[in-house]
Amino acid sequence: MAQNSGDGKGGGIDSAIHIVDEAVRVEKFFPMTNAAASEKIYRLDGLEMLQVEDQAETEGLSIIGVMHSHTHTTAYPSPTDVADAARFDPFGTMHFIIVSLKHPEPQLRSYRIRSGKIFEEEVRLC
Numbered sequence: 001m002a003q004n005s006g007d008g009k010g011g012g013i014d015s016a017i018h019i020v021d022e023a024v025r026v027e028k029f030f031p032m033t034n035a036a037a038s039e040k041i042y043r044l045d046g047l048e049m050l051q052v053e054d055q056a057e058t059e060g061l062s063i064i065g066v067m068h069s070h071t072h073t074t075a076y077p078s079p080t081d082v083a084d085a086a087r088f089d090p091f092g093t094m095h096f097i098i099v100s101l102k103h104p105e106p107q108l109r110s111y112r113i114r115s116g117k118i119f120e121e122e123v124r125l126c
């Protein structure tokens, strides 16, 4: 069943999805504990996330994304990553950066994930 976007134009929920290509600059990285204590999955601790958000706000920054690594697979969102994104970021506003350590040279890629769909975005390292 399609869901009306409510904008009077009709159409399904997909028609309401629009990724705006806007350049963002990452100013700072806040390392966090993997609360899952696993090499295969990661989980952010809610209290630690609040502390990081407070620290960022104090510094005049906004949290715009989450980065994690794939130690043995490519830098592409896994089904678990897509499911987690739906819970963590239901409106698809965050940038999900994945670093793959599968090959000798690390590979870094970034994605937006909305309604279960994966959109890769360009990353420039400066």
Ligand SMILES: [Zn+2]
Binding pocket: 068, 069, 070, 076, 077, 078, 081, 098
């Ligand atoms: Zn992943």
